[in-house]
Amino acid sequence: MCFQFDLKAFAFELEEGQIVLFHQIDDGFNVVEFQSGILLVVACMLGSGRKIAQAPLQFCPISSHCLKMLANQRRTSDLEAKLTKHVIAVGKCRRCPNMASGAVTGNPVASRVMLLGQAPGVKEPLLGKPFAWTAGKTLFKWFNDVLTVDEPEFRSSVYMAAVCRCFPGKTAAGGDRVPSKTEVANCKEWLDFEIGLLQPELIIPVGKLAIGQFLNPVPPLTELIGQLLTYKQGKYRFDLIPLPHPSGASPWHRIEPGKTLTLRALELIRDHPVWIARLG
Numbered sequence: 001m002c003f004q005f006d007l008k009a010f011a012f013e014l015e016e017g018q019i020v021l022f023h024q025i026d027d028g029f030n031v032v033e034f035q036s037g038i039l040l041v042v043a044c045m046l047g048s049g050r051k052i053a054q055a056p057l058q059f060c061p062i063s064s065h066c067l068k069m070l071a072n073q074r075r076t077s078d079l080e081a082k083l084t085k086h087v088i089a090v091g092k093c094r095r096c097p098n099m100a101s102g103a104v105t106g107n108p109v110a111s112r113v114m115l116l117g118q119a120p121g122v123k124e125p126l127l128g129k130p131f132a133w134t135a136g137k138t139l140f141k142w143f144n145d146v147l148t149v150d151e152p153e154f155r156s157s158v159y160m161a162a163v164c165r166c167f168p169g170k171t172a173a174g175g176d177r178v179p180s181k182t183e184v185a186n187c188k189e190w191l192d193f194e195i196g197l198l199q200p201e202l203i204i205p206v207g208k209l210a211i212g213q214f215l216n217p218v219p220p221l222t223e224l225i226g227q228l229l230t231y232k233q234g235k236y237r238f239d240l241i242p243l244p245h246p247s248g249a250s251p252w253h254r255i256e257p258g259k260t261l262t263l264r265a266l267e268l269i270r271d272h273p274v275w276i277a278r279l280g
Contacts, residue, residue, distance in 0.1 A: 106160030
């Protein structure tokens with residue numbers, strides 16, 4: 001019976017202490033050894049356990065850059081597997097009985113960039129993704145116009161979280177209810193886990209509720225939007241580039257100075273080295 005490792009590279013230490021790398025090929029594996037900055041294919045391994053049949057192969061040099069890529073691919077694959085389990089767990093969360101819907105989650109993207117929204121609206125639970133309606137149209141227009149990234153690319157390259165993952169419901173006046181402190185605290189456990197798992201280097205909080213997870217009290221938007229901040233949470237350090245909420249109910253981002261400050265913030269994201277290498 002052949003080894004099965006789902007096309008993932010992994011390290012294995014032989015008894016004599018030599019470190020090699022296995023990688024699945026058809027019904028076996030290549031054995032590759034790192035020597036003088038290159039990887040050399042040294043054998044093909046079949047069988048299971050310690051009973052291994054080896055057939056020498058022709059040397060096939062691979063650059064050290066490829067070794068780094070293999071390591072990154074493995075890390076990304078492992079992270080996405082953990083994120084997938086996490087997203088499923090979030091979707092099953094029923095901690096807050098006053099919420100009007102179940103959780104809305106983004107894709108399990110192993111990204112160095114995280115976008116933090118406030119809470120889904122009435123349409124997002126029906127459509128099954130964050131920022132899926134009016135505010136989302138404005139948000140993704142910003143990203144398309146300034147970052148030259150369309151909505152599908154953004155969703156597939158940025159981890160999208162929220163202060164609260166469920167729709168809070170409507171107020172008597174017809175607006176969206178602001179989540180309670182207890183609801184925010186309940187959902188913060190999910191956010192803290194995501195920050196610890198992904199260790200993002202750039203977080204984009206959208207709206208005052210999201211910004212308030214890092215800054216308390218929240219300064220006036222005129223002093224905040226268009227600024228790059230460095231934040232430390234426990235042992236994790238990351239940059240913050242806040243954005244105003246793109247809700248149609250607020251004109252702040254459509255009039256000066258909000259319009260210019262929002263553009264400045266988007267340009268900061270566009271030019272940030274972590275944004276440029278967000279999946280690297």
